[in-house]
Amino acid sequence: MSVAALIVAAGRGSRAGQGIPKQYQPLLGQTVLARTLAAFVAHPRIDRTIVVIHPDDRALYDATLASLPAATSAVLPCVHGGDTRQDSVRSGLEALAELGPEIVLIHDAARPFASADLIDRAIAAAKEWVAAVPGIPVTDTIKVIDDRSRVLSTPDRASLRAVQTPQAFRFPNLLDAHRRAAAARLHAFTDDGALAEWAGLPVHVFEGDSGNIKLTHPADFAEAERRMKGETMTYVTRLGTGFDVHAFGDGDHVWLGGVSVPHDRGVVAHSDGDVILHALTDAVLGALADGDIGTHFPPSDPQWRGASSDRFLAHAVGLVRERGGIVDHLDATLLCERPKLGPHREAMRNRIAEIAGLRLDQVSLKATTTERLGFTGRSEGIAAQAAATIRLPEVSA
The missing domain is CATH 3.90.550.10 (Spore Coat Polysaccharide Biosynthesis Protein SpsA; Chain A)
Structure with a gap:
């Protein structure tokens, strides 16, 4: 034929x-x-x-x-x-x-x-x-x-x-x-x-x-x-950190780690105000040396008003993979008096793993209070800090 x-x-x-x-x-x-x-x-x-x-x-x-x-x-x-x-x-x-x-x-x-x-x-x-x-x-x-x-x-x-x-x-x-x-x-x-x-x-x-x-x-x-x-790919490991904070406002829930958590307050934010996902996004972007969340999703742009923050983390992880890289680990700590992380921790870990395309054992979540000190201690707002470990292909000078 x-x-x-x-x-x-x-x-x-x-x-x-x-x-x-x-x-x-x-x-x-x-x-x-x-x-x-x-x-x-x-x-x-x-x-x-x-x-x-x-x-x-x-x-x-x-x-x-x-x-x-x-x-x-x-x-x-x-x-x-x-x-x-x-x-x-x-x-x-x-x-x-x-x-x-x-x-x-x-x-x-x-x-x-x-x-x-x-x-x-x-x-x-x-x-x-x-x-x-x-x-x-x-x-x-x-x-x-x-x-x-x-x-x-x-x-x-x-x-x-x-x-x-x-x-x-x-x-x-x-x-x-x-x-x-x-x-x-x-x-x-x-x-x-x-x-x-x-x-x-x-x-x-x-x-x-x-x-x-x-x-x-x-x-x-x-x-x-x-x-x-016939060469073997070699990688360099990078660490990035992120931090995010939002003041409490009117509402009946807060978004944390991609999960809607019932609460007697909401947050004041341009997007959905998910401090965990925002901090993780900045950590990944930091490891890439590629600006921050505001660079990629400017708060002045109306298209991001009320946006779901899973889009931000997925975008950052996607940039790692576009460069041939690998996300090894995501770690975040929630800072607040309330709401409590414990009852929702595993749901959040699962959701973050889904967004980033990772195994569950590659996602860590912790929480701490600030011993009633500062704005979080006074329950005026909520914050999160995060770290991301990635590997990128090594580029010759």
Whole structure:
């Protein structure tokens, strides 16, 4: 069966930094796209390859193709993508329609480590199943949340798969599905497997490859180069501290550690006034040397009025992971006469662990009074101090 590969390279990839799309950024002397293309062009079972690019990237693409002399005859003229990934894939499929391949593999340009074995499995899956996607088992616990970041459910991870590319399809079936979606003015499908599901095609999952990573953030590039050099990632440990205070005001509860605690007072605050989450957020940001909570969520911005503070901590932890880092431990101490922490401690620890994606044993909560001294001793307000330990990839000077 004839096989075509369609490489999607029309995205802007702004999260990767450096000002140019990530697929054109260098990876040990070659662009990411060059490495991705080389894997497909060199595969003996792929007949032709087409690349979908952004119209503004023509010079970058031409330079990439020129660096691969062996690819010139195997790669069809590139086509321009659309406003969405789905539009870009459809443009590539329409360009392939004249050739009429029996199987098409859709692959993201930012995955330069697709192995020959993975490509073989993709082709075999398309022959057997019509529509198939590579997937790897999920090792983290996954939470389904609402718009306030509250947990709605915890799916059984044994039935979950993290989906990759290349995704493999019988060409006529996928082209028809794309045309039907375009006619229905549906353009939000982020992968072709989801579009095939919408079109009624049974989609099967075949064995993916944990090494087939997608390059998104600067830390991904650093790790990819280390991997290609055979180097081991080394980390530096950092400690950050945080402190927050709010005066008591009218109300019947206070938010502490992501939990609503009944109380005869509320707090005066721009957001929900959760001193524990605010202090933890500042501790994580401090370990990153990336400002404080006010830098990222200015109190002058009305969009944060009454905001749930779990969003602040999740953002800070997300910044650690974007830089390839690891959060090791979060520790907070509540300073007040009332309310008492004890009855709510475990609920708060569980909630903080959920927000930060940590195990329960990585979250510590304590409480103390100030022996009736100061504003907390006079029950005029409530405070918290916190510490966060993180590890970041070591960067050479």
